[in-house]
Amino acid sequence: MRWMTLILCYNGWLGLCLAMPKYCRQVLQQDAAPPSQHILRIIGWACLMGSLGVSVAVEGWSFGPVAWVGHLAVMGLALVCLLPYVPRIVLALGALGMASVIALWFT
Amino acid sequence: MKESFTQSMDWLHTWGGLLFGWVLFTIFLTGTLTVFDKEITFWMQPELHHVDSAHVNIKAVEQQLTRLGSNSDRWWIELPSVRTPAVTIFWQRDDQENFEERWLDPTTGEILQVRDTRGGDFFYRFHYSLHLNRTGVWIVGASAMVMLVALVTGLVIHHRIFKDFFSFRPRATFHRAWLDAHNVTSVLVLPFHFVITFTGLVIFWTIYMPAGIQFLYGGNSDKVFHELEGHLEREPARSPAALASLSDMERQARAHWNGGSTESIEVQHPGDRHAIVNVSRRAADRLALMSDRVTFDGATGELLQVWKGELPVFTTYSVLIGLHYIWFDHDAIRWLYFGMSLAATVMIATGLLLWIIKRRDRHTERPLGFRIVESLNVAVVAGLLVAIAVYFVANRLLPVALPDRADWEMGAFFLVWSLCTTHSVVRAHSQQAWREQLSVAALLFALIPLCNMATIDSHLLVTLPAGNWRLASVDLLCLLAGLLLGWAAWLVNRPVEQVHPSSASLTGAEQA
Numbered sequence: 001m002r003w004m005t006l007i008l009c010y011n012g013w014l015g016l017c018l019a020m021p022k023y024c025r026q027v028l029q030q031d032a033a034p035p036s037q038h039i040l041r042i043i044g045w046a047c048l049m050g051s052l053g054v055s056v057a058v059e060g061w062s063f064g065p066v067a068w069v070g071h072l073a074v075m076g077l078a079l080v081c082l083l084p085y086v087p088r089i090v091l092a093l094g095a096l097g098m099a100s101v102i103a104l105w106f107t
Numbered sequence: 108m109k110e111s112f113t114q115s116m117d118w119l120h121t122w123g124g125l126l127f128g129w130v131l132f133t134i135f136l137t138g139t140l141t142v143f144d145k146e147i148t149f150w151m152q153p154e155l156h157h158v159d160s161a162h163v164n165i166k167a168v169e170q171q172l173t174r175l176g177s178n179s180d181r182w183w184i185e186l187p188s189v190r191t192p193a194v195t196i197f198w199q200r201d202d203q204e205n206f207e208e209r210w211l212d213p214t215t216g217e218i219l220q221v222r223d224t225r226g227g228d229f230f231y232r233f234h235y236s237l238h239l240n241r242t243g244v245w246i247v248g249a250s251a252m253v254m255l256v257a258l259v260t261g262l263v264i265h266h267r268i269f270k271d272f273f274s275f276r277p278r279a280t281f282h283r284a285w286l287d288a289h290n291v292t293s294v295l296v297l298p299f300h301f302v303i304t305f306t307g308l309v310i311f312w313t314i315y316m317p318a319g320i321q322f323l324y325g326g327n328s329d330k331v332f333h334e335l336e337g338h339l340e341r342e343p344a345r346s347p348a349a350l351a352s353l354s355d356m357e358r359q360a361r362a363h364w365n366g367g368s369t370e371s372i373e374v375q376h377p378g379d380r381h382a383i384v385n386v387s388r389r390a391a392d393r394l395a396l397m398s399d400r401v402t403f404d405g406a407t408g409e410l411l412q413v414w415k416g417e418l419p420v421f422t423t424y425s426v427l428i429g430l431h432y433i434w435f436d437h438d439a440i441r442w443l444y445f446g447m448s449l450a451a452t453v454m455i456a457t458g459l460l461l462w463i464i465k466r467r468d469r470h471t472e473r474p475l476g477f478r479i480v481e482s483l484n485v486a487v488v489a490g491l492l493v494a495i496a497v498y499f500v501a502n503r504l505l506p507v508a509l510p511d512r513a514d515w516e517m518g519a520f521f522l523v524w525s526l527c528t529t530h531s532v533v534r535a536h537s538q539q540a541w542r543e544q545l546s547v548a549a550l551l552f553a554l555i556p557l558c559n560m561a562t563i564d565s566h567l568l569v570t571l572p573a574g575n576w577r578l579a580s581v582d583l584l585c586l587l588a589g590l591l592l593g594w595a596a597w598l599v600n601r602p603v604e605q606v607h608p609s610s611a612s613l614t615g616a617e618q619a
Binding site: 002013016017020023062063066067069070071072073074076077079080081083084085 | 450
């Protein structure tokens with residue numbers, strides 16, 4: 001379940017990041033406009049809020065929010081460090097992560 | 108006021124950050140290590156590595172205390188936990204000031220011969236008092252206040268906080284790259300920075316804001332906590348009476364805690380008719396650093412009090428300091444704190460470097476002030492890393508039987524740190540000083556696991572196959588630190604290609 005919090009945090013940041021044209025260009029390595037800023041932003045926030053929900057559901061109201069802030073910070077830093085070095089991997093990681101979360105959910 | 112609000116905030120951020128940055132860096136780096144203080148202490152006491160803490164024989168521990176502390180007025184027993192395998196006993200010496208301390212085998216109660224070391228506790232004490240006692244606590248408090256100011260002013264002067272939220276451009280100009288690193292480690296970890304700094308100040312409220320205690324309690328802060336924690340005290344009756352069974356009392360206490368475990372047992376006036384026994388619960392499963400307590404009459408074993416801290420103000424305080432101490436058992440949060448605290452340390456270091464980078468190109472000949480800041484940056488950032496590595500190495504290499512061994516370990520730390528400071532002053536070019544000190548730090552950190560293999564039998568080749576992560580992770584983190592510092596030294600070593608301003612802004616634009 002902690003894995004799910006981590007992945008949701010990562011994808012939340014990724015969504016918000018892609019919703020901004022300059023980062024979107026950096027990730028896609030082309031001048032394409034982001035698909036839909038609005039939807040990406042909603043997905044981003046939904047993932048971040050979802051990760052809070054999961055964290056609280058697993059850890060309870062005392063440890064849950066504390067762990068969540070930690071996950072947010074660490075995953076945010078991870079994304080920011082990956083962006084300039086391996087921009088193409090950034091998307092793949094998000095997709096893989098989501099797939100693993102869904103797979104875990106159904107097994 | 109001629110300057111704009113943002114400009115004056117910028118001034119405050121720059122100069123406040125510079126003056127207190129060095130102290131803040133040492134506080135945050137030692138604080139980062141303190142996250143794993145008990146793990147470091149355990150690593151530094153190889154004699155305890157094979158101790159089995161599955162069963163605790165309180166009876167045997169009590170016999171040891173009866174033998175060793177027969178004339179003492181106060182005993183403490185600290186029971187083992189996941190982070191510390193041995194039983195620790197303390198007893199008050201006759202002078203009422205100092206304590207004797209021994210480690211016992213939990214199963215047999217035998218005294219374990221452990222090398223004299225302060226372990227991770229050294230970093231913990233340094234983190235809040237800089238090894239300067241009360242003066243240090245004041246310096247740390249002032250630095251924490253400046254940290255809060257720097258956080259707020261930093262927010263004010265960061266114009267593009269949302270636009271540059273994910274920006275990190277390591278290939279742009281020096282200034283751009285370091286500023287990005289500074290911004291990213293500040294903004295993404297901001298909740299942690301605020302909480303850790305504020306709660307750090309809260310811990311020492313009795314020192315920093317003593318007015319209320321002065322007025323209501325005559326300046327005696329112990330009295331406040333006695334009242335808040337509802338301690339029972341009584342004078343010794345001066346007539347002997349045997350102590351009732353401690354293990355019975357411990358078992359009875361646990362029945363009140365709904366599955367909680369015992370952290371410590373305190374005996375006041377052992378052997379007296381008025382003896383009191385306090386059994387405290389480990390605050391392992393809650394944020395609040397607040398231990399429930401059950402108090403017994405030592406002579407009869409009769410239950411006197413069950414205390415469960417229901418005072419809202421005290422609970423709030425305990426949660427705040429609990430968020431700082433993280434003494435609860437939660438490995439994931441511990442690692443996250445380690446990561447965030449490391450980010451805070453990087454934030455402060457990058458801030459210190461930025462002061463230099465911003466001014467470097469402005470001066471053709473370097474004024475004295477500039478050179479002082481350059482040397483201090485090397486001495487504090489790289490020098491402290493070298494000193495920390497030396498402290499670890501000294502723990503393994505100093506002879507186990509050396510008298511005052513713990514002092515020698517700390518002495519090595521401070522000696523090497525002063526040598527690094529001298530070196531950074533003597534070296535004409537700060538780049539050279541950086542390279543040399545970072546290389547030494549990298550080498551020393553990489554040496555730590557090797558020293559381990561040469562001197563003790565619980566090294567990586569043993570701990571890794573056994574899955575003993577508590578020990579292995581210390582070695583692995585040292586190796587990782589060695590690699591990262593080696594990389595940093597290599598980066599400094601590269602010939603600096605002066606990025607042409609126009610091409611730099613071009614790459615910056617491409618990246619953006």
